[in-house]
Amino acid sequence: MRAEIVGVGTEILLGQIANTNAQWISKELAHYGISVYFHSAVGDNLERVVQTFEQAGARSDIVIITGGLGPTEDDLTRDAASMLFQTSLKEDEKAMSKIEEYFKKNSRTMTENNRKQALVLDGSVVLQNDEGMAPGQMYHFKDTLYIFLPGVPSEMKRLMSEQVFPYLVHNYQLESEIKSEMLRFVGIGESKLEHELQDLISQQSNPTIAPLAGEGDVAIRLTASGPEAAELLASLKSEILQRVGSHYFGSDSITVEEAVQDILVQKGLKAGSAESLTGGKFIEKLISLKGASSICEGGLVAYTPSAKKSILKIPAEIIETYGTVSEECAAKMAENAQKLLDVDIAVSFTGVAGPAESEGHKPGLVYIGLKAQDAPASVFRYYFDGSRDKIRGRAVIKGYELLFNYLKNAE
Structure with a gap:
């Protein structure tokens, strides 16, 4: 079974909303062994909507359309479907009664355009919408099943879960299940990861392996199909982790800070932090997590030399002798942050984000300190390429990588 998902609405193309409906539907269809080959979006133009529906039907067994079922003139999904299928629209009595009841209960006057929401294709399977006004509907045309759903996510999800999926299970032979897992790694580049797994990638069939680059981390998407999909995924995952497991921090949507x-x-x-060039970005990620108060005391941001002296209590002789961008300063920042915040582990950041040089150092030089429990502070030196924001962002990710690796291996 080949499926395609179409989002209708100019707001999608303008970037005013994200088409999260397509993401959710794709994920759910995989549980039923239905592969999604195309995602598309089309604006509120009748001719283009008709063309998009026609193209989707020519290449897919199932076309799921979300949006364009509202009461306004730019809600064109019904009209486009009527033109393509050459069938008329009729008023659904149940839907119309519900719309009228809604306005009556809320002591509002219903305008004529609201009747539009009750229109359905003649001959369609009507999906009554218990969450909203416009019903969904299903229509067979030239060996393709078209499924029309409201664009409101809560309405779409309920219709899919309670009416569409049961219909598909009852009327189609869904032979296999598709399972997928995203393995996430930090501290290893995409090219290095591919090199370590090259033989597995070149021989892939089922499961398939797809390396993906992210912001500071890399991932591998494993996808398997068939009745033994779960077992196939588990076996391949085990083989991959035997090779590059030291860089693995979790699966699917987990972030390194969550790990x-x-x-x-x-x-x-x-944990806590002492930050200069990162300006609190490191601790902000940790504090953003639910339950952060149980594992985080806070962070100290000291950008200038005078702030490092007054806030972080960095001795003047360290700054005068070695400078603020130095191994010695990074070590003392981590040590003092641990004491001042009374935490088990502190991470420090000092360096040059640019655009100009600082203390004779070019942009990109970063020192990251790590002071854990009673052990001496460790300091790591890096050079990061890119813009000011990219240097700062990469420093934060590297800080989490260092902290994760320490915690993972600590007794």
């Missing part, structure tokens, strides 16, 4: 939080909770530890 750090999980270990801090398990070990009963608290």
Whole structure:
């Protein structure tokens, strides 16, 4: 079964909303063994909507359309479908009664255009909408099943879950299940990861392997189909982790800061930071997580030399002798942050984000300090390429990588 998902609405093309409907539908269809080959979006133009529906039907067994079922003139989904299928629209009595009841209960006057929401294709299977006004509908045309759904996510999800999926299960032979898992890695580049797994990638069939680059991390999407999909995924995942498991921090939607939080909770530890060029970006990620107060005391931001002296209590002789962009300063920042915040682990950042040089150092030089429990502070030196924001962002990710690796290996 080949499926395609079409989002109708100029607001999608303008970037005013994200088409999260397509993401959700694709994920759910995979559980039923239905592969999604295309996602498309079309604006509120009748001719283009008709063309998009026609193209989708020519290449897909199932076409799921969301949006364009409202009461206004630019809600064109019904009209486009009527033109393509050469069938008329009729008023659905149940839908119309519900719309009238809504306005009556809310003591509002119903305008004539609201009747439009009750229109359905003659001969369609009507999907009554218990969450909203416009019903969904299904229509067979030239061996393709067209499914029309409201664009409101809550309405769409309920119709899909309670009416569309049961219909598909009852009327189609859905032979296999598709399972997918995203393995996430940090501290290894996409090219290096591909090199380590090249033989598996070149021989792939089922499951398939797709390397993906992210912001600071890399991922591998594993996808398997068939009755043994779960077992196939587990076997391949095990083989991959035997090779590059030291860089693995979790699966699917987990972030590296969430992985750090999980270990801090398990070990009963608290973390904090001392930040210069990163300006609080490191600790902001940790504080954004639910339950952060149990593992994070806070962070200290000291950007200038005078702030480092007054806030972080960095001795003047360290700054005068070695400078603020130095291994010695980074170590003392981490040590003092641990004491001042009374935490088990502190991470520090100092460096040059640019655009100009600082203390004779070119942009991109970053020192990251790590002071954990009673051990001496460790300092790591890096050179990051890119813009000012990219240098700062990469420093933050590297800080989480260092913290994750320490926590993972700590007794």
